[in-house]
Amino acid sequence: MLVLKDIHKVYGKDSKRVEALKGISLEIGQGEIFGVIGFSGAGKSTLIRCVNLLERPTSGEVFIDGVNLQHLTASQLRKERKKIGMIFQQFNLLNAKTVFKNVAMPLIIDGRPKEEIEKRVNALLSFVGLSDKAKQYPDQLSGGQKQRVGIARALATDPHILLCDEATSALDPDTTQSILALLKKVRDELGITILMITHEMNVIRDICDKVAVIDGGVIVEQGSVLDVFSEPQQEITKNFVRTIINDAIPPTIKALIKEKHQENDSMYLYRVLFKGQSTHLPLLSTIAKRFPIDVNVIHGTITELQGIPFGHLIIEFQGEPSAIEQVLSYIRQQEVTVREVDIHGA
Amino acid sequence: MALDWSYFGPELRTAIEQTLLMVGLGLVFSLIIGIPLGVILVVTRENGILQNKTIFTSLSVIVNIFRSIPFIILIVAIIPFTRLIVGTSIGTVAAIVPLVIFTAPYIGRLIENSLLEVDHGVIELAQAMGATPWQIIWRFLLPEALGSIILAITIATIGLIGASAMAGAVGGGGLGDLAIVYGYQQFQTVVMIITVVLLIIFVQLIQSIGNLLAKKIRRK
Numbered sequence: 062m063l064v065l066k067d068i069h070k071v072y073g074k075d076s077k078r079v080e081a082l083k084g085i086s087l088e089i090g091q092g093e094i095f096g097v098i099g100f101s102g103a104g105k106s107t108l109i110r111c112v113n114l115l116e117r118p119t120s121g122e123v124f125i126d127g128v129n130l131q132h133l134t135a136s137q138l139r140k141e142r143k144k145i146g147m148i149f150q151q152f153n154l155l156n157a158k159t160v161f162k163n164v165a166m167p168l169i170i171d172g173r174p175k176e177e178i179e180k181r182v183n184a185l186l187s188f189v190g191l192s193d194k195a196k197q198y199p200d201q202l203s204g205g206q207k208q209r210v211g212i213a214r215a216l217a218t219d220p221h222i223l224l225c226d227e228a229t230s231a232l233d234p235d236t237t238q239s240i241l242a243l244l245k246k247v248r249d250e251l252g253i254t255i256l257m258i259t260h261e262m263n264v265i266r267d268i269c270d271k272v273a274v275i276d277g278g279v280i281v282e283q284g285s286v287l288d289v290f291s292e293p294q295q296e297i298t299k300n301f302v303r304t305i306i307n308d309a310i311p312p313t314i315k316a317l318i319k320e321k322h323q324e325n326d327s328m329y330l331y332r333v334l335f336k337g338q339s340t341h342l343p344l345l346s347t348i349a350k351r352f353p354i355d356v357n358v359i360h361g362t363i364t365e366l367q368g369i370p371f372g373h374l375i376i377e378f379q380g381e382p383s384a385i386e387q388v389l390s391y392i393r394q395q396e397v398t399v400r401e402v403d404i405h406g407a
Numbered sequence: 408m409a410l411d412w413s414y415f416g417p418e419l420r421t422a423i424e425q426t427l428l429m430v431g432l433g434l435v436f437s438l439i440i441g442i443p444l445g446v447i448l449v450v451t452r453e454n455g456i457l458q459n460k461t462i463f464t465s466l467s468v469i470v471n472i473f474r475s476i477p478f479i480i481l482i483v484a485i486i487p488f489t490r491l492i493v494g495t496s497i498g499t500v501a502a503i504v505p506l507v508i509f510t511a512p513y514i515g516r517l518i519e520n521s522l523l524e525v526d527h528g529v530i531e532l533a534q535a536m537g538a539t540p541w542q543i544i545w546r547f548l549l550p551e552a553l554g555s556i557i558l559a560i561t562i563a564t565i566g567l568i569g570a571s572a573m574a575g576a577v578g579g580g581g582l583g584d585l586a587i588v589y590g591y592q593q594f595q596t597v598v599m600i601i602t603v604v605l606l607i608i609f610v611q612l613i614q615s616i617g618n619l620l621a622k623k624i625r626r627k
């Protein structure tokens with residue numbers, strides 16, 4: 062569907078030279094919601110603007126449904142862009158035009174007949190829940206309503222792909238939720254592929270299927286959201302995951318553990334990760350019954366990722382090393398990930 | 408010296424008509440030249456939608472040259488050109504030529520400024536929608552800048568009124584000429600006051616209309 066191959070983008074020359082993208086390759090499947098997360102200046106906007114060639118990559122290729130966009134003439138590219146919707150952090154609404162006119166713009170540009178425009182715009186406004194605002198001007202709308210107009214407008218020409226550059230970054234948390242829900246509806250009901258650019262991990266958690274982490278113009282890690290969230294590999298990814306899943310042991314508890322450990326070194330701390338079905342297992346109570354050890358839950362969180370529960374526990378086992386070995390192998394049979402925590406480092 | 412209204416009345420009327428003619432026609436022609444000029448200056452500049460360094464630089468230099476010549480000198484300097492265009496270099500119609508040459512580059516710059524005020528996001532949006540350069544100008548840039556363009560044209564019109572007062576130098580007539588001939592040369596203070604008051608009303612009227620229109624369009 063959307064394929065980026067080794068995209069490089071260099072701005073400026075000599076002392077002003079900035080290599081914003083250093084070989085980005087991505088593949089996004091039909092109907093996927095693909096998130097790209099990174100800090101400010103990582104190259105996110107540059108990347109998303111390369112997809113519809115608002116920015117020409119210095120090298121590399123952009124394919125949409127097998128068509129190499131860089132090989133198109135100016136007029137072919139304009140046609141192709143009509144199949145790529147885009148929404149923006151600052152909404153980019155036309156202030157001098159009504160909501161209706163804003164949404165109608167792509168259709169007017171495309172030379173559609175008036176009756177068709179009228180029908181289509183009304184349907185779009187009802188899809189985004191703004192039927193009553195057709196005659197209002199952008200300055201009469203809230204941020205969330207403005208982004209709804211932006212989404213309706215982006216959908217006007219039936220695009221296959223929707224590009225979202227920090228679409229919720231200017232919105233408060235509640236409004237962000239409602240816009241994310243709308244974007245999910247866009248994918249679920251219209252089957253549109255979505256590329257989301259963001260610096261907020263909750264956006265990735267709430268609607269993305271896959272995620273790529275971009276840092277310094279390079280994708281440092283990518284995979285399904287569940288995999289990346291449960292076992293982030295890179296330090297930057299771990300930091301992002303920590304912004305929403307707090308897996309660090311609180312300092313007071315850490316101090317307590319260290320104290321206890323000094324008195325008793327047959328104490329073992331483990332990090333246990335449950336995914337999906339395994340969260341429903343009565344794992345800890347089974348262990349306590351079956352094995353001659355004591356179980357103590359130190360810290361834990363359960364989050365939902367794409368409707369799949371994802372749990373994270375720090376557990377203390379007290380008992381003979383041989384018993385603990387048995388416990389661990391039992392846990393591993395349950396498709397639960399378990400790792401020993403270094404008490405001094407954790 | 409008392410003012411003879413039976414004589415002065417028609418004189419004043421003619422002067423008003425001449426001023427209106429100079430400002431009206433001068434404005435129309437200045438807009439016809441100035442608006443495209445401003446648009447070209449915006450689209451051909453660096454990172455513009457039709458970037459073209461040669462066109463941008465040459466137009467910019469030409470505009471600067473005309474903008475730096477004082478109007479009274481411009482009138483005289485372009486007499487041969489005026490004669491070429493309207494067949495004569497004196498009279499109200501002849502005065503319109505230097506007025507246009509003076510005002511069009513000014514309007515060009517003002518329009519350029521108005522268009523540059525349009526958020527770059529709007530152009531990006533238009534491009535992402537697959538708009539042609541012409542559609543970007545016509546459907547996005549100009550409508551979004553319209554409020555600001557109207558204020559710019561208001562300023563230019565007021566400048567034009569001021570310049571038209573100097574057109575007396577080439578026999579252009581008008582209120583300015585009347586003020587100088589009667590008020591200054593013949594010490595008819597009343598005439599001076601009448602013409603100045605008329606000019607003030609004229610300027611106020613233009614500014615109010617401009618503000619009103621801009622406010623209606625701008626919605627800010």
Ligand SMILES: Nc1ncnc2c1ncn2[C@@H]1O[C@H](COP(=O)(O)OP(=O)(O)O)[C@@H](O)[C@H]1O
Nearest residue numbers: 072073079081100101102103104105106107108
């Ligand atoms: N038009 C430009 N000219 C020069 N440098 C740019 C331009 N756009 C972006 N950059 C630089 O490229 C890098 C990536 O920017 P950007 O893609 O906007 O990052 P992000 O969206 O992740 O914050 C930054 O260092 C930025 O300064």
Ligand SMILES: [Mg+2]
Nearest residue numbers: 105106107227
């Ligand atoms: Mg950005």
